[in-house]
Amino acid sequence: AQSVAQPEDQVNVAEGNPLTVKCTYSVSGNPYLFWYVQYPNRGLQFLLKYITGDNLVKGSYGFEAEFNKSQTSFHLKKPSALVSDSALYFCAVRDWANTPLVFGKGTRLSVIA
Amino acid sequence: GAGVSQSPSNKVTEKGKDVELRCDPISGHTALYWYRQRLGQGLEFLIYFQGNSAPDKSGLPSDRFSAERTGESVSTLTIQRTQQEDSAVYLCASSPLGGGTQYFGPGTRLTVL
Numbered sequence: 001a002q003s004v005a006q007p008e009d010q011v012n013v014a015e016g017n018p019l020t021v022k023c024t025y026s027v028s029g030n031p032y033l034f035w036y037v038q039y040p041n042r043g044l045q046f047l048l049k050y051i052t053g054d055n056l057v058k059g060s061y062g063f064e065a066e067f068n069k070s071q072t073s074f075h076l077k078k079p080s081a082l083v084s085d086s087a088l089y090f091c092a093v094r095d096w097a098n099t100p101l102v103f104g105k106g107t108r109l110s111v112i113a
Numbered sequence: 114g115a116g117v118s119q120s121p122s123n124k125v126t127e128k129g130k131d132v133e134l135r136c137d138p139i140s141g142h143t144a145l146y147w148y149r150q151r152l153g154q155g156l157e158f159l160i161y162f163q164g165n166s167a168p169d170k171s172g173l174p175s176d177r178f179s180a181e182r183t184g185e186s187v188s189t190l191t192i193q194r195t196q197q198e199d200s201a202v203y204l205c206a207s208s209p210l211g212g213g214t215q216y217f218g219p220g221t222r223l224t225v226l
Contacts, residue, residue, distance in 0.1 A: 034214070043117075043204060044156075044217040090155060100146055100158040100172070101215060 002027045004093050006104035013081045014112055021076040021107045023091030031093050033074040035065055038088040081111045117218035119205050125224045126195055134190045134221045138207030145188050150202045195225045
Protein backbone atom coordinates (compact mmCIF):
# COMPACT_ATOMS: atom_id res chain seq x y z
CA ALA A 1 0.00 0.00 0.00
CA GLN A 2 1.10 3.52 -0.69
CA SER A 3 1.73 6.01 2.09
CA VAL A 4 3.08 9.49 2.61
CA ALA A 5 4.55 11.02 5.74
CA GLN A 6 4.94 14.71 6.43
CA PRO A 7 6.79 14.68 9.74
CA GLU A 8 6.23 18.34 10.59
CA ASP A 9 2.78 19.70 11.36
CA GLN A 10 4.12 23.26 11.35
CA VAL A 11 7.15 24.98 9.82
CA ASN A 12 8.05 28.54 10.71
CA VAL A 13 10.55 30.53 8.67
CA ALA A 14 11.54 34.17 8.44
CA GLU A 15 10.81 36.03 5.22
CA GLY A 16 13.79 35.89 2.87
CA ASN A 17 15.18 32.71 4.39
CA PRO A 18 15.18 29.37 2.57
CA LEU A 19 12.39 26.97 3.42
CA THR A 20 12.06 23.19 3.35
CA VAL A 21 8.90 21.15 3.85
CA LYS A 22 9.65 17.47 4.28
CA CYS A 23 7.94 14.48 2.69
CA THR A 24 8.75 10.78 2.62
CA TYR A 25 6.81 8.14 0.77
CA SER A 26 6.28 4.44 0.34
CA VAL A 27 5.06 2.76 -2.88
CA SER A 28 5.44 -0.67 -4.38
CA GLY A 29 6.40 0.53 -7.86
CA ASN A 30 7.80 3.70 -9.35
CA PRO A 31 6.41 6.74 -7.57
CA TYR A 32 4.48 9.61 -9.07
CA LEU A 33 4.97 12.43 -6.55
CA PHE A 34 3.10 15.70 -6.18
CA TRP A 35 3.01 18.83 -4.05
CA TYR A 36 -0.16 20.85 -3.62
CA VAL A 37 -0.80 24.06 -1.68
CA GLN A 38 -4.04 25.04 0.03
CA TYR A 39 -4.84 28.61 0.99
CA PRO A 40 -7.60 29.29 3.55
CA ASN A 41 -11.07 28.37 2.30
CA ARG A 42 -9.68 27.37 -1.08
CA GLY A 43 -9.22 24.12 -2.93
CA LEU A 44 -5.84 22.55 -3.59
CA GLN A 45 -3.54 24.17 -6.12
CA PHE A 46 -0.98 22.09 -7.98
CA LEU A 47 2.63 23.17 -7.39
CA LEU A 48 4.83 20.55 -9.02
CA LYS A 49 5.25 16.87 -9.77
CA TYR A 50 7.89 14.21 -10.31
CA ILE A 51 7.17 11.43 -12.78
CA THR A 52 10.59 10.59 -14.19
CA GLY A 53 13.76 12.34 -15.29
CA ASP A 54 15.72 14.95 -13.38
CA ASN A 55 15.61 14.56 -9.64
CA LEU A 56 15.23 18.31 -9.15
CA VAL A 57 11.79 19.46 -10.22
CA LYS A 58 10.88 23.12 -10.60
CA GLY A 59 7.31 24.28 -10.13
CA SER A 60 5.07 27.27 -9.62
CA TYR A 61 5.86 30.36 -7.51
CA GLY A 62 9.59 29.57 -7.30
CA PHE A 63 9.14 26.25 -5.53
CA GLU A 64 11.21 23.19 -6.31
CA ALA A 65 11.45 19.67 -4.96
CA GLU A 66 14.17 17.08 -4.94
CA PHE A 67 13.39 13.42 -5.53
CA ASN A 68 15.72 11.14 -3.58
CA LYS A 69 15.07 7.48 -4.36
CA SER A 70 17.45 6.04 -1.78
CA GLN A 71 15.88 8.07 1.02
CA THR A 72 12.36 7.80 -0.46
CA SER A 73 11.96 11.52 0.01
CA PHE A 74 10.51 14.41 -1.98
CA HIS A 75 11.17 17.55 0.04
CA LEU A 76 9.72 20.86 -1.09
CA LYS A 77 12.09 23.82 -1.13
CA LYS A 78 12.25 27.50 -1.92
CA PRO A 79 15.41 29.62 -1.76
CA SER A 80 13.73 32.74 -0.35
CA ALA A 81 10.40 32.58 1.47
CA LEU A 82 7.64 35.17 1.09
CA VAL A 83 4.91 36.01 3.60
CA SER A 84 2.43 35.10 0.86
CA ASP A 85 3.80 31.53 0.87
CA SER A 86 2.08 30.97 4.22
CA ALA A 87 -0.39 28.15 3.61
CA LEU A 88 -1.01 24.43 4.07
CA TYR A 89 1.18 22.17 1.94
CA PHE A 90 0.33 18.61 0.98
CA CYS A 91 2.60 15.93 -0.46
CA ALA A 92 0.90 13.14 -2.41
CA VAL A 93 1.90 9.93 -4.17
CA ARG A 94 0.46 7.33 -6.50
CA ASP A 95 2.11 4.31 -8.05
CA TRP A 96 0.77 4.52 -11.61
CA ALA A 97 -1.20 6.78 -13.88
CA ASN A 98 -4.74 7.89 -13.20
CA THR A 99 -5.18 6.32 -9.81
CA PRO A 100 -6.24 8.15 -6.67
CA LEU A 101 -3.62 10.10 -4.82
CA VAL A 102 -2.57 9.23 -1.30
CA PHE A 103 -1.97 12.40 0.67
CA GLY A 104 0.10 13.28 3.68
CA LYS A 105 -1.59 15.06 6.57
CA GLY A 106 -0.22 18.40 5.48
CA THR A 107 2.33 20.87 6.83
CA ARG A 108 1.34 24.38 7.77
CA LEU A 109 3.98 26.85 6.64
CA SER A 110 4.14 30.19 8.38
CA VAL A 111 6.45 32.84 6.93
CA ILE A 112 7.09 35.65 9.36
CA ALA A 113 7.95 39.16 8.18
CA GLY B 114 -9.94 27.70 -19.53
CA ALA B 115 -12.47 26.88 -16.84
CA GLY B 116 -11.32 24.82 -13.92
CA VAL B 117 -13.15 22.24 -11.85
CA SER B 118 -16.29 23.69 -10.30
CA GLN B 119 -18.31 22.40 -7.37
CA SER B 120 -21.67 23.30 -5.93
CA PRO B 121 -22.86 24.26 -3.48
CA SER B 122 -19.85 25.90 -1.86
CA ASN B 123 -21.43 25.46 1.56
CA LYS B 124 -24.16 23.13 2.76
CA VAL B 125 -25.66 23.00 6.22
CA THR B 126 -28.04 20.14 6.91
CA GLU B 127 -29.69 18.37 9.78
CA LYS B 128 -28.68 14.93 10.91
CA GLY B 129 -30.60 12.27 9.02
CA LYS B 130 -31.19 14.33 5.87
CA ASP B 131 -29.83 13.38 2.43
CA VAL B 132 -27.47 15.71 0.55
CA GLU B 133 -26.22 15.90 -3.03
CA LEU B 134 -22.94 17.50 -3.98
CA ARG B 135 -22.09 18.34 -7.57
CA CYS B 136 -18.82 18.43 -9.50
CA ASP B 137 -18.19 19.75 -13.01
CA PRO B 138 -14.77 18.55 -14.20
CA ILE B 139 -12.49 20.25 -16.68
CA SER B 140 -13.79 19.64 -20.20
CA GLY B 141 -12.05 16.67 -21.82
CA HIS B 142 -10.82 15.16 -18.56
CA THR B 143 -11.78 11.51 -18.44
CA ALA B 144 -10.87 10.80 -14.83
CA LEU B 145 -12.80 12.22 -11.89
CA TYR B 146 -12.10 11.77 -8.19
CA TRP B 147 -13.88 12.59 -4.94
CA TYR B 148 -11.94 13.18 -1.74
CA ARG B 149 -12.97 14.17 1.77
CA GLN B 150 -10.99 16.53 4.00
CA ARG B 151 -11.91 16.53 7.66
CA LEU B 152 -10.85 19.46 9.81
CA GLY B 153 -7.10 19.41 10.36
CA GLN B 154 -6.63 16.26 8.31
CA GLY B 155 -5.23 15.31 4.94
CA LEU B 156 -7.39 14.23 2.03
CA GLU B 157 -9.15 10.89 2.11
CA PHE B 158 -10.01 9.18 -1.19
CA LEU B 159 -13.68 8.31 -1.67
CA ILE B 160 -14.39 7.24 -5.26
CA TYR B 161 -12.80 7.38 -8.73
CA PHE B 162 -14.33 7.36 -12.22
CA GLN B 163 -12.30 6.64 -15.36
CA GLY B 164 -14.16 6.95 -18.65
CA ASN B 165 -16.75 4.20 -19.06
CA SER B 166 -15.05 1.78 -16.68
CA ALA B 167 -16.69 0.68 -13.46
CA PRO B 168 -15.88 3.21 -10.73
CA ASP B 169 -13.42 2.42 -7.96
CA LYS B 170 -15.59 2.71 -4.86
CA SER B 171 -13.01 1.34 -2.44
CA GLY B 172 -12.77 4.56 -0.44
CA LEU B 173 -16.45 5.04 0.33
CA PRO B 174 -16.78 4.88 4.14
CA SER B 175 -20.26 3.34 4.25
CA ASP B 176 -23.23 2.38 2.08
CA ARG B 177 -24.76 5.77 2.87
CA PHE B 178 -22.31 7.23 0.36
CA SER B 179 -22.77 6.87 -3.40
CA ALA B 180 -21.73 8.71 -6.52
CA GLU B 181 -22.68 8.84 -10.17
CA ARG B 182 -21.12 10.29 -13.24
CA THR B 183 -22.82 11.02 -16.54
CA GLY B 184 -20.41 10.03 -19.30
CA GLU B 185 -17.31 12.15 -18.94
CA SER B 186 -19.07 15.13 -17.43
CA VAL B 187 -20.87 16.01 -14.24
CA SER B 188 -20.67 13.88 -11.12
CA THR B 189 -22.86 13.91 -8.05
CA LEU B 190 -21.89 12.57 -4.63
CA THR B 191 -24.89 11.62 -2.50
CA ILE B 192 -24.80 11.11 1.23
CA GLN B 193 -27.93 9.55 2.70
CA ARG B 194 -29.04 9.88 6.32
CA THR B 195 -26.21 12.26 7.13
CA GLN B 196 -24.36 11.95 10.42
CA GLN B 197 -22.33 14.56 12.28
CA GLU B 198 -19.11 12.72 11.40
CA ASP B 199 -19.87 13.40 7.73
CA SER B 200 -19.06 17.08 8.33
CA ALA B 201 -16.05 17.85 6.16
CA VAL B 202 -14.96 19.57 2.97
CA TYR B 203 -15.67 17.39 -0.06
CA LEU B 204 -13.21 17.96 -2.89
CA CYS B 205 -13.52 16.89 -6.49
CA ALA B 206 -10.59 16.57 -8.90
CA SER B 207 -10.22 15.67 -12.57
CA SER B 208 -7.32 14.62 -14.75
CA PRO B 209 -6.85 13.94 -18.46
CA LEU B 210 -6.64 10.56 -20.19
CA GLY B 211 -3.34 8.79 -19.78
CA GLY B 212 -2.51 10.11 -16.40
CA GLY B 213 -1.18 13.42 -15.30
CA THR B 214 -1.97 16.01 -12.76
CA GLN B 215 -5.21 16.05 -10.82
CA TYR B 216 -6.81 19.49 -10.72
CA PHE B 217 -9.03 20.26 -7.76
CA GLY B 218 -12.22 22.22 -7.38
CA PRO B 219 -12.81 24.66 -4.51
CA GLY B 220 -14.71 22.09 -2.49
CA THR B 221 -18.09 21.90 -0.76
CA ARG B 222 -18.07 22.49 2.98
CA LEU B 223 -20.70 20.20 4.52
CA THR B 224 -21.88 20.82 8.06
CA VAL B 225 -24.24 18.33 9.67
CA LEU B 226 -26.00 19.69 12.74
